[in-house]
Amino acid sequence: GDDGNELPVGEVGEICIKGPQVMEGYWQRPQETANVMLPGGWLKTGDIGRMDERGYLFIEDRKKDMILVSGFNVYPNEIENVVVEMDGILEAAAIGQEDERCGEVVKLFVVRTDPNITEQDVIDHCRENLTGYKRPRSVEFREDLPKTNVGKILRRALRDE
Numbered sequence: 001g002d003d004g005n006e007l008p009v010g011e012v013g014e015i016c017i018k019g020p021q022v023m024e025g026y027w028q029r030p031q032e033t034a035n036v037m038l039p040g041g042w043l044k045t046g047d048i049g050r051m052d053e054r055g056y057l058f059i060e061d062r063k064k065d066m067i068l069v070s071g072f073n074v075y076p077n078e079i080e081n082v083v084v085e086m087d088g089i090l091e092a093a094a095i096g097q098e099d100e101r102c103g104e105v106v107k108l109f110v111v112r113t114d115p116n117i118t119e120q121d122v123i124d125h126c127r128e129n130l131t132g133y134k135r136p137r138s139v140e141f142r143e144d145l146p147k148t149n150v151g152k153i154l155r156r157a158l159r160d161e
Helices: 030-036 076-083 119-129 155-159
Strands: 013-017 042-051 057-062 067-069 072-074 089-099 103-112 136-141
Touching (some): 030 042, 067 089, 076 089, 076 103, 089 136, 089 155
Parallel strands (some): 103 136
Antiparallel strands (some): 067 072, 089 103
16 A cells, blocks of 8 residues: 555555665665655555465556546556557547546547547447546547657656647
8 A cells, every 4th residue: 555554465556566676765865765665675666556366466557647536546557458449449548637526537548540430439438348437538539649769658748738
């Protein structure tokens, strides 16, 4: 959990690691070190995940990309994976957009290969495959999405627009 305690099997939380290969801290940056290091040499990775009963670790998403909708944690990867299952969708990126009532709502950016796919088609697909609070409030079609030099979608760039 956020308090550094171990969670039960299957429960989602921040992944923390420890070992001789893990840094002791950032060079001459004590505040940043305090933000990522827990007592006993544990490093908070910034990744959200869960462990199954066999000890396998599954990474859900990056903590900083998590969307908080009415107090519920929403992981963009889950939404994006559902949307790209649709025929005619190349890629998708989900971000949180400020909302007075819910805190944040999901906004979706989509690159489609089929120009006939509409915003309503995407929303209907999400309605069939996602819990209510995880569904996008709006869908924006793009020619492409901003990416890092290794091809990862830059959600931060979409949030900053």
